[in-house]
Amino acid sequence: MADTSLIIGNGNWAVKEDSLLGYNIIQGKYVPIEMNVSRNTTGTRVKNSAGLIEISPKNLFSQSQTFDNAGWTPYPAGALTVIPNVLATSAPNGTFTADKLVANAVAGDHWLLQTPTGSSINMQVTFSVFAKAAEYSNIQLYNNNGGGGVANFNLSAGSYTLLSGVTADIIPYPNGWYRCYITYIPILTNFNAQIRLANSPGNTTFTGDGTSGVFVWGAQLEVSPTPTDYFPTTDKFDIPRVDYSTGTASLLVEPQRTNLIPNGLGYNPVAGVLYDLTITDSPAIGINSARITKNVAAGGGDIYAQQINSNAALLGSTTYTLSRYFKYDGHTITTSMQYNNNAPWGGTGWNQEIIIAPTGVTLGVYNPFSQCTSTIKNAGNGWYRVNVTILTGAAPVGSPQDLMILKSSLSTGQGFLTALPQLEVGSNATSYIPTFAPLTPSAGVTRVADVITKTGISSLIGQTEGTLYFEVQGFSDGNLANQFITLNDGTVANQIGFNYGTNGFINGYFRVNANTLTISSTVLKTVNSKIILKYNSSNLYTLFINGSLIGTGTAASSFSSPLTTFKTSQGDNSAPYNGNIKSIVLYKTALSNPQCINLTTTP
Amino acid sequence: MNIYKLKYTTKVDAEKDLKEKGVYVETEEGLTYATGVHAVVELGKIITTYGTYDEEGNELTAPIYADGYHYDIMCEQDIDFGSNSIEVTNPKHGFLGHN
Numbered sequence: 001m002a003d004t005s006l007i008i009g010n011g012n013w014a015v016k017e018d019s020l021l022g023y024n025i026i027q028g029k030y031v032p033i034e035m036n037v038s039r040n041t042t043g044t045r046v047k048n049s050a051g052l053i054e055i056s057p058k059n060l061f062s063q064s065q066t067f068d069n070a071g072w073t074p075y076p077a078g079a080l081t082v083i084p085n086v087l088a089t090s091a092p093n094g095t096f097t098a099d100k101l102v103a104n105a106v107a108g109d110h111w112l113l114q115t116p117t118g119s120s121i122n123m124q125v126t127f128s129v130f131a132k133a134a135e136y137s138n139i140q141l142y143n144n145n146g147g148g149g150v151a152n153f154n155l156s157a158g159s160y161t162l163l164s165g166v167t168a169d170i171i172p173y174p175n176g177w178y179r180c181y182i183t184y185i186p187i188l189t190n191f192n193a194q195i196r197l198a199n200s201p202g203n204t205t206f207t208g209d210g211t212s213g214v215f216v217w218g219a220q221l222e223v224s225p226t227p228t229d230y231f232p233t234t235d236k237f238d239i240p241r242v243d244y245s246t247g248t249a250s251l252l253v254e255p256q257r258t259n260l261i262p263n264g265l266g267y268n269p270v271a272g273v274l275y276d277l278t279i280t281d282s283p284a285i286g287i288n289s290a291r292i293t294k295n296v297a298a299g300g301g302d303i304y305a306q307q308i309n310s311n312a313a314l315l316g317s318t319t320y321t322l323s324r325y326f327k328y329d330g331h332t333i334t335t336s337m338q339y340n341n342n343a344p345w346g347g348t349g350w351n352q353e354i355i356i357a358p359t360g361v362t363l364g365v366y367n368p369f370s371q372c373t374s375t376i377k378n379a380g381n382g383w384y385r386v387n388v389t390i391l392t393g394a395a396p397v398g399s400p401q402d403l404m405i406l407k408s409s410l411s412t413g414q415g416f417l418t419a420l421p422q423l424e425v426g427s428n429a430t431s432y433i434p435t436f437a438p439l440t441p442s443a444g445v446t447r448v449a450d451v452i453t454k455t456g457i458s459s460l461i462g463q464t465e466g467t468l469y470f471e472v473q474g475f476s477d478g479n480l481a482n483q484f485i486t487l488n489d490g491t492v493a494n495q496i497g498f499n500y501g502t503n504g505f506i507n508g509y510f511r512v513n514a515n516t517l518t519i520s521s522t523v524l525k526t527v528n529s530k531i532i533l534k535y536n537s538s539n540l541y542t543l544f545i546n547g548s549l550i551g552t553g554t555a556a557s558s559f560s561s562p563l564t565t566f567k568t569s570q571g572d573n574s575a576p577y578n579g580n581i582k583s584i585v586l587y588k589t590a591l592s593n594p595q596c597i598n599l600t601t602t603p
Numbered sequence: 604m605n606i607y608k609l610k611y612t613t614k615v616d617a618e619k620d621l622k623e624k625g626v627y628v629e630t631e632e633g634l635t636y637a638t639g640v641h642a643v644v645e646l647g648k649i650i651t652t653y654g655t656y657d658e659e660g661n662e663l664t665a666p667i668y669a670d671g672y673h674y675d676i677m678c679e680q681d682i683d684f685g686s687n688s689i690e691v692t693n694p695k696h697g698f699l700g701h702n
Binding site for chain 1: 604630635638641642644645646647648649650653654655656658660661662665666668673675677694695696697698699700701
């Protein structure tokens with residue numbers, strides 16, 4: 001087998017600050033390969049095979065270990081100095097990247113603070129930092145969200161005192177380092193997190209000397225009840241997402257979507273319905289679910305739990321997908337996701353029955369008002385995500401809500417668990433986008449599209465012959481055609497890759513000197529597929545998918561300019577791909593047909 | 604990164620202005636975002652007061668809408684949207700990870 005020039009993925013995904021783990025054939029080892037991800041928002045991902053969802057990147061701080069950056073603010077001005085990258089001690093990861101916080105020779109407070117961005121209100125967050133005693137051996141971690149979490153830490157004794165908040169702890173690390181943390185629930189917008197120097201336990205108001213301080217490294221604020229592995233940040237948005245929603249690690253590439261539901265934990269008060277929003281059993285780390293139960297005795301009519309789905313009128317003649325997670329809660333019941341009134345849905349009356357039983361959650365039988373299509377997916381841990389797709393009528397008017405029926409036969413206390421509701425434009429449910437009402441107002445939230453690019457890799461791409469291998473799985477997103485993954489010259493004139501046709505099938509796509517050659521298949525994009533695109537010096541192009549030679553074609557010429565770039569789109573950024581990428585492998589030679597068939601055959 | 608909150612009289616007016624301002628560009632694949640534009644979010648007719656409905660879904664009070672047709676734009680470039688750019692004290696939409 002010929003050597004590869006680049007492997008990305010191959011079951012060994014790892015994400016660093018701005019990088020994926022790739023294989024450099026010249027160095028003969030896996031190395032971080034910088035990937036430019038142009039997604040200027042955070043997102044979420046399924047973090048591991050356990051199925052739990054977390055915000056990605058999980059660290060809500062920017063500049064998490066560069067405390068001298070403007071992202072951090074000494075307070076009061078002039079009271080604290082940050083000495084970056086000190087040589088007096090190595091950081092917990094063995095590098096000389098620890099900073100020293102020095103209290104200047106002024107009386108009063110000596111703090112360093114950051115106001116994190118992000119939708120973390122009303123969610124349980126953990127604020128952690130690695131710290132080591134220098135001349136001083138005490139710090140205080142403090143958040144200013146109305147007297148929330150505060151704790152004092154003794155870096156000599158390895159002890160702490162929790163003053164307020166949910167919990168705190170100090171975890172010893174080698175070489176005198178401790179990871180100090182507090183856990184609390186922010187209730188105000190624009191809260192900030194503070195590292196306060198102390199010259200004795202709990203004494204944060206004193207006169208410094210301009211040289212004494214403590215060493216710090218690796219601050220992290222995350223939606224979690226405990227600190228998890230430290231994830232360093234600079235700009236915290238453009239981070240590739242490695243996702244386990246398909247059961248194995250893959251790179252998640254999604255389109256722009258907005259969760260229109262203005263408050264994921266906001267339900268309308270209804271007589272006879274009880275909402276318990278304190279349930280921590282949830283598909284997502286740190287985001288509560290709701291226990292919805294009937295609060296009156298059996299008998300009378302059916303009643304409905306209700307939630308507002310949008311704070312704007314819905315668009316006419318537009319496809320929406322409403323998704324919710326459900327879980328059994330001790331009683332087998334039939335509930336629903338259904339319209340409140342067809343006017344807000346433009347005249348579309350839709351209703352999806354949902355059966356919740358100890359053995360799992362299933363979709364109910366046909367209902368005469370079911371102007372919707374639905375799917376369900378086992379999300380693990382007893383949770384199931386139900387996705388209901390609705391086409392609105394021409395002119396929606398009113399406040400869209402969805403109802404979940406509690407039938408008259410239910411008794412007091414009987415109901416179900418539900419979590420993470422999402423209403424989005426599109427025919428599939430994408431990864432969860434958290435929405436929470438701070439206090440007021442409530443708002444829909446947008447996650448921007450992922451477009452992943454690697455430029456300057458002409459040396460890794462065969463220019464006259466080569467073989468490209470992809471293992472991918474597209475989303476069930478209707479007929480969103482013309483999604484590309486390509487190697488290109490930065491334009492659309494020269495590119496090799498694959499795309500999805502209007503029929504939802506995978507096509508090999510070759511554009512050579514502005515002439516297009518397409519090799520069509522009948523393999524659906526939603527099938528996890530191993531694809532090889534091979535080209536040789538005779539300009540012969542061949543497509544293989546899942547162990548079969550699909551077809552060949554011959555171009556009139558070779559590329560008129562070198563292929564330099566990998567993109568999850570065309571060379572001009574148009575027609576972006578949406579789906580999972582499990583592996584990408586480049587060869588600078590054209591492999592033999594048997595080799596290609598062997599590589600694309602699933603054992 | 605700039606986030607603009609825009610208000611137009613109609614959707615048609617909005618799309619025309621967004622093309623003129625270079626937010627949208629025409630490509631072989633149709634209308635797409637210009638370089639540096641990360642998101643265009645069509646909010647449409649914003650509800651300031653939700654409608655109310657009884658347990659059967661019948662409308663009790665109609666929702667109240669804000670004037671105009673609304674968009675949020677996230678982009679790297681500075682764009683002068685003139686009077687269509689508005690200040691919002693009670694936002695109905697945000698971007699994930701941004702306050």
